[in-house]
Amino acid sequence: MKFDISYTFDALPRLIEGAAVTLQVTLIGFLLSVTLATVLTVARTIWPWKPFLVVLGIYVSFIRGTPMLVQIFLIFYVLPVVGIDIGPMTAGILALTLNSCAFVLEILRGGLASVPKGQTEAAESLGLPVLTQWRKVILPQVFIVSIPPLVNEFTMVLKSTPLLATITVVELMRVSQQIFSRNYHPVEVLTGAFVLYFLMCFAVSRGSVLLERRLHVRRA
Amino acid sequence: MTRSFLELSQLTTRFGDTLALDNVSLNVTQGEVVCLIGPSGCGKSTLLRSVNWLQPPDAGSVWLDNRPVGQIPETGGKRAHWRNPDLARQRAKMGMVFQNFNVWPHLSVLENIVRAQMVVLKRPRAEAETRARALLDEVGLGDRADYWPDDLSGGQKQRVAIARSLAMDPVLMLLDEPTSALDPELVSDVLGVLKTLAQRGMTMLIVTHELGFAAQVADRIVFMESGRIVEMGPPADLLEAPTTDRLRRFLDQLSTLNPFADAPHAPSAVATGA
Numbered sequence A: 001m002k003f004d005i006s007y008t009f010d011a012l013p014r015l016i017e018g019a020a021v022t023l024q025v026t027l028i029g030f031l032l033s034v035t036l037a038t039v040l041t042v043a044r045t046i047w048p049w050k051p052f053l054v055v056l057g058i059y060v061s062f063i064r065g066t067p068m069l070v071q072i073f074l075i076f077y078v079l080p081v082v083g084i085d086i087g088p089m090t091a092g093i094l095a096l097t098l099n100s101c102a103f104v105l106e107i108l109r110g111g112l113a114s115v116p117k118g119q120t121e122a123a124e125s126l127g128l129p130v131l132t133q134w135r136k137v138i139l140p141q142v143f144i145v146s147i148p149p150l151v152n153e154f155t156m157v158l159k160s161t162p163l164l165a166t167i168t169v170v171e172l173m174r175v176s177q178q179i180f181s182r183n184y185h186p187v188e189v190l191t192g193a194f195v196l197y198f199l200m201c202f203a204v205s206r207g208s209v210l211l212e213r214r215l216h217v218r219r220a
Numbered sequence B: 001m002t003r004s005f006l007e008l009s010q011l012t013t014r015f016g017d018t019l020a021l022d023n024v025s026l027n028v029t030q031g032e033v034v035c036l037i038g039p040s041g042c043g044k045s046t047l048l049r050s051v052n053w054l055q056p057p058d059a060g061s062v063w064l065d066n067r068p069v070g071q072i073p074e075t076g077g078k079r080a081h082w083r084n085p086d087l088a089r090q091r092a093k094m095g096m097v098f099q100n101f102n103v104w105p106h107l108s109v110l111e112n113i114v115r116a117q118m119v120v121l122k123r124p125r126a127e128a129e130t131r132a133r134a135l136l137d138e139v140g141l142g143d144r145a146d147y148w149p150d151d152l153s154g155g156q157k158q159r160v161a162i163a164r165s166l167a168m169d170p171v172l173m174l175l176d177e178p179t180s181a182l183d184p185e186l187v188s189d190v191l192g193v194l195k196t197l198a199q200r201g202m203t204m205l206i207v208t209h210e211l212g213f214a215a216q217v218a219d220r221i222v223f224m225e226s227g228r229i230v231e232m233g234p235p236a237d238l239l240e241a242p243t244t245d246r247l248r249r250f251l252d253q254l255s256t257l258n259p260f261a262d263a264p265h266a267p268s269a270v271a272t273g274a
């Protein structure tokens, strides 16, 4: 069988639609995950209540110690059992969020450790309220040092989205499957998906390099 | 009951087995400049940091301007938490300057000085900026408002930190070894700014190893050792006629480290700083 690129081009419009869904679930999942991880990071620092820390620790080790596919299935099938009926899309985003959050928590922990204690003490001694200290002094510095690992995490989330095809989210991978199960040209179709995945990841990491360079020029 | 302007009473702070502050009491009157000296680890920083409750003691109380900054009721060792609803406002009245500056690196010099004014004092941005620029002029950094802190020298960063504190219109300045992280040639700029402040009647509590500077600006020098105040008095008495062996030993040690340090009236870089 010869490689016929016209199959790739024919599939392209639908593949791009799929890529848009991929990008959408990635963005939403990632933003939710960063938000959740930020809130949890602030909470566990200003309120280091032992049971809370233990639960967080257990959550992180479960997420890191189990296959993501299992997590996705669990959320997709368990929630309806307990009476929460959400579609595959919401379940998928929820799975991405909960999974990624465990990793972002670790990233932010590292970023937080890099902010000297004196930074907060200066804010505190000026009379800034605790949450303002976080908003204006601590978190900006945490995020600046965390850009590279956060961007990496974003691409990890993006690359894990094909798993959502298994719970019928019609993202790039599932669209590809739908197409090649009809035209029997998996190589051409998947090549298209391959290139689209790569372009998305590439654009994101390029963008972050530029962003970082700007921040460094600003602060060099 | 009238209280002193700043009243520290019976402060005790433990770190594990270390008694960092051992029942320390100290009163400071308005406009007074007090320099804290003493060997490393004697509790100078701990004392300074309990004044604005950055490091709450295990026992004791701090009053500023007839209002409590913090007080810990005696409950037999167990730390009872009394939350002072006024704490942030009391803190804003005290400017604190740290050994390592703690200027915020993600904000420009101007923003460093503007932020707390807007948040704590609710000043509109324009007013806060005007004040910030005026202060930068005063500390000799009028042309550095739009710089990033990372582009400044240590001495300049420290002056930004001082301006940041002054922007809050503090009635008391707490300075913890403000020049000891600086290269020798940058020290005098910072000390010059502090001298001007002292001359204008700012109440200050300064931890310093610069005895020459202390002799010039201090109304009173407090010598600490092992978490206690061992001796205090006007610089002339204290530095030239120490009454305790411990202070004498401490001064001897300093003078062997730095031949100019024990001669308060000797001309030094410090004297030309203003």
Ligand SMILES: Nc1ncnc2c1ncn2[C@@H]1O[C@H](COP(=O)(O)OP(=O)(O)OP(=O)(O)O)[C@@H](O)[C@H]1O
Residues within 6 Å of the ligand: B015, B018, B019, B020, B038, B039, B040, B041, B042, B043, B044, B045, B046, B047
């Ligand atoms: N956060 C802390 N945890 C444990 N021990 C501490 C802490 N802060 C201070 N100490 C101890 O308390 C004692 C007093 O420390 P402090 O920093 O007040 O001394 P200092 O007089 O400022 O010394 P230096 O001149 O070196 O700055 C020291 O023995 C120190 O090791």
Ligand SMILES: [Mg+2]
Residues within 6 Å of the ligand: B044, B045, B046, B176
């Ligand atoms: Mg100290």
